[in-house]
Amino acid sequence: MTVMSYIEAINRAMKEEMRRDDDVFLLGEDVGKRGGVFRASEGLYEEFGQTRVIDTPLAESAIVGVGIGASMYGMKPIAEIQFVDFILPAVNQIVSEAAKMRYRSNNDWSCPITIRAPYGGGVHGALYHSQSLEALFASQPGLKIVMPSSPKDALGLLKAAIRDPDPVLYLEHKKAYRLLKEEIPDEEVVIEIGKANTVREGADLTVITYGLCVEFSKKAAEKLAAQGHTVELLDLRTVYPLDEQAIIEAAKKTGKVLLITEDNKEGSIISEVSAIIGEHCLFDLDAPIFRLAAPNVPAMPYAPPLEKAFMVSEDKVYEKMLEVAQY
Amino acid sequence: MSEKNQALTNQQLLDMFYYMLLARRSDERMWLLNRSGKIPFVVSCQGQEAMQVASSFALVKGTDYTAPYYRDVGVVLTMGMTVKELFLQAFAKAEDPNSGGRQMPGHFGHRKLNMLSGSSPVTTQVPHAVGMALALKMKQQPAISFVTLGEGSSNQGDFHEGLNFASVHDLPVIVMVENNQYAISCGIEQQVNCAKISDRALGYGIHGETVDGNDPVAVYTAVKQARERALNGEGPSLIEAVGYRLTPHSSDDNDLTYRTKEEVDEAKEKDGLITFRQQLKKQGILTDELEASYEAKIKTLIDEATTYADEAPYADEATLFDGVYHQ
Numbered sequence: 001m002t003v004m005s006y007i008e009a010i011n012r013a014m015k016e017e018m019r020r021d022d023d024v025f026l027l028g029e030d031v032g033k034r035g036g037v038f039r040a041s042e043g044l045y046e047e048f049g050q051t052r053v054i055d056t057p058l059a060e061s062a063i064v065g066v067g068i069g070a071s072m073y074g075m076k077p078i079a080e081i082q083f084v085d086f087i088l089p090a091v092n093q094i095v096s097e098a099a100k101m102r103y104r105s106n107n108d109w110s111c112p113i114t115i116r117a118p119y120g121g122g123v124h125g126a127l128y129h130s131q132s133l134e135a136l137f138a139s140q141p142g143l144k145i146v147m148p149s150s151p152k153d154a155l156g157l158l159k160a161a162i163r164d165p166d167p168v169l170y171l172e173h174k175k176a177y178r179l180l181k182e183e184i185p186d187e188e189v190v191i192e193i194g195k196a197n198t199v200r201e202g203a204d205l206t207v208i209t210y211g212l213c214v215e216f217s218k219k220a221a222e223k224l225a226a227q228g229h230t231v232e233l234l235d236l237r238t239v240y241p242l243d244e245q246a247i248i249e250a251a252k253k254t255g256k257v258l259l260i261t262e263d264n265k266e267g268s269i270i271s272e273v274s275a276i277i278g279e280h281c282l283f284d285l286d287a288p289i290f291r292l293a294a295p296n297v298p299a300m301p302y303a304p305p306l307e308k309a310f311m312v313s314e315d316k317v318y319e320k321m322l323e324v325a326q327y
Numbered sequence: 328m329s330e331k332n333q334a335l336t337n338q339q340l341l342d343m344f345y346y347m348l349l350a351r352r353s354d355e356r357m358w359l360l361n362r363s364g365k366i367p368f369v370v371s372c373q374g375q376e377a378m379q380v381a382s383s384f385a386l387v388k389g390t391d392y393t394a395p396y397y398r399d400v401g402v403v404l405t406m407g408m409t410v411k412e413l414f415l416q417a418f419a420k421a422e423d424p425n426s427g428g429r430q431m432p433g434h435f436g437h438r439k440l441n442m443l444s445g446s447s448p449v450t451t452q453v454p455h456a457v458g459m460a461l462a463l464k465m466k467q468q469p470a471i472s473f474v475t476l477g478e479g480s481s482n483q484g485d486f487h488e489g490l491n492f493a494s495v496h497d498l499p500v501i502v503m504v505e506n507n508q509y510a511i512s513c514g515i516e517q518q519v520n521c522a523k524i525s526d527r528a529l530g531y532g533i534h535g536e537t538v539d540g541n542d543p544v545a546v547y548t549a550v551k552q553a554r555e556r557a558l559n560g561e562g563p564s565l566i567e568a569v570g571y572r573l574t575p576h577s578s579d580d581n582d583l584t585y586r587t588k589e590e591v592d593e594a595k596e597k598d599g600l601i602t603f604r605q606q607l608k609k610q611g612i613l614t615d616e617l618e619a620s621y622e623a624k625i626k627t628l629i630d631e632a633t634t635y636a637d638e639a640p641y642a643d644e645a646t647l648f649d650g651v652y653h654q
Binding site: 025051052054056057059061062064065066067068069070071072073074075077089092093096097100101102103104105106107108109110141142144164165166 | 392423424425426427429430434436437438443444446447448451453454455456457458459460461462463465466472484485487488489491492495496649650651652653
């Protein structure tokens with residue numbers, strides 16, 4: 001076992017997969033000599049050289065589109081978008097091309113590409129370095145979206161994403177990079193895409209969330225236990241396509257559901273989770289479905305009080321949990 | 328016919344003529360089928376056969392990769408798609424190797440022929456061809472990738488991003504703009520304000536060249552030389568082949584709402600198929616008997632393909648869910 005931060009786990013996943021498979025390569029802005037602006041690819045350029053760790057021109061559609069072309073040859077590219085806020089010029093390539101390649105060619109062609117992008121707030125990143133944009137991509141069959149909540153998950157899900165025969169959007173929380181550390185086995189860790197994870201078992205309310213909000217929920221659940229309420233905590237891990245079975249089982253288990261996302265509330269991932277629960281669990285519920293999310297303002301402001309007011313936090317999660325538990 | 332004949336034998340010239348004629352007659356049949364209510368849509372190659380067939384003749388089948396755009400009947404036939412396969416896609420039948428009838432006609436893709444699958448949003452194929460070239464370079468393959476698009480599409484960001492990326496990394500890719508003077512209803516003067524599309528090559532630091540798209544030998548020579556440069560590590564080339572779109576944009580368009588019959592009639596006199604035939608006859612390479620035998624052979628092929636495709640089954644409803652993800 002080795003203690004690793006979330007970003008060290010990402011680095012380890014890329015290193016291990018590049019050592020395992022010569023077809024894996026990384027391309028993006030500043031990923032080479034600099035090792036990434038967050039240092040996610042530190043040491044890769046030195047170990048694998050400039051042909052497999054490629055500093056690209058500053059153009060997101062090309063980073064993804066060139067990656068798609070290489071993946072059609074059979075390569076396994078990891079395309080890094082420096083911040084998810086800058087992924088929008090590549091949406092056509094992701095949605096019209098990568099997500100539809102297998103389907104439109106009737107299984108003739110495929111795109112085994114992994115697109116990594118840091119997301120999330122609480123880092124003084126303001127409107128364009130703090131967003132959660134997963135919902136934009138979460139209605140595109142053909143694409144998978146994973147959002148790890150811990151260093152171990154960051155490692156196992158990235159390795160699974162790189163090996164996946166289909167395009168995977170891997171969203172990593174930039175506040176989690178150095179905030180989260182844990183012991184990880186030194187042996188290989190690969191975590192199946194498409195399966196949610198029960199982080200904590202409980203009987204009084206069910207919390208379903210993903211990403212950094214899992215960490216907030218873990219801590220809040222511990223505090224709530226002291227009040228005599230136990231929490232069933234489900235980490236979605238893969239936010240598209242959703243693990244419907246796990247969501248239904250978790251909701252039915254306690255009959256009270258709190259859904260949490262750092263994204264704006266309307267049209268978010270948890271909106272779909274809510275619809276699944278509404279469709280399947282109506283007669284098992286003892287309370288309305290509660291949602292805790294960012295407000296419906298365009299994005300996270302820079303000034304600290306405004307950023308704090310926007311961002312989901314451990315305190316906000318605790319208060320909402322208590323409200324649902326006491327309903 | 329250009330004097331820059333890169334040692335083409337008489338047989339090669341005849342083969343080029345045959346494929347140009349095959350593309351034209353296939354296209355004409357599709358219009359008949361459309362106007363008689365048999366197939367809902369046609370997007371045409373007429374007027375561009377010379378540039379399409381000649382460029383493809385400069386490539387190596389089974390080695391090079393192509394990313395054709397929706398008018399490229401001449402490219403796909405030359406690269407090995409059968410007439411039967413072409414008509415299966417026109418009829419959207421299950422056996423169509425391009426998409427199994429999922430895509431509209433003209434959306435080519437055929438993995439066995441190294442032909443990348445294309446979509447409808449224009450120019451997305453340029454970064455794919457660049458990515459394919461990147462993979463070929465990484466794997467040290469003696470092959471290139473070849474991508475086509477219209478002159479209107481050269482305004483898209485993916486054109487710029489792809490060519491710039493290819494240039495920075497000296498990738499073995501040939502980008503050929505099939506300038507047919509029209510982006511649906513908008514003439515070239517509404518699309519660009521430079522004298523030639525190939526002028527844009529200067530900004531990318533790559534070889535750029537404009538050729539008469541009605542002159543198959545000139546197109547062949549330009550692409551052949553571009554291929555040699557690409558294999559020598561001299562990077563990408565931008566070739567503009569200038570021709571004319573002899574048909575409306577598609578079977579749903581009426582071109583006489585934005586251009587005159589006189590203009591089209593004038594262009595028909597310069598039609599590469601006609602002028603190349605005249606040239607070959609003048610040189611005694613093509614005889615009336617040989618031409619008649621080509622016409623007869625082509626008619627039989629197209630008749631058989633039409634009947635086969637018409638009678639072939641559509642994909643079963645149960646296949647709707649196939650190929651969303653790897654199964």
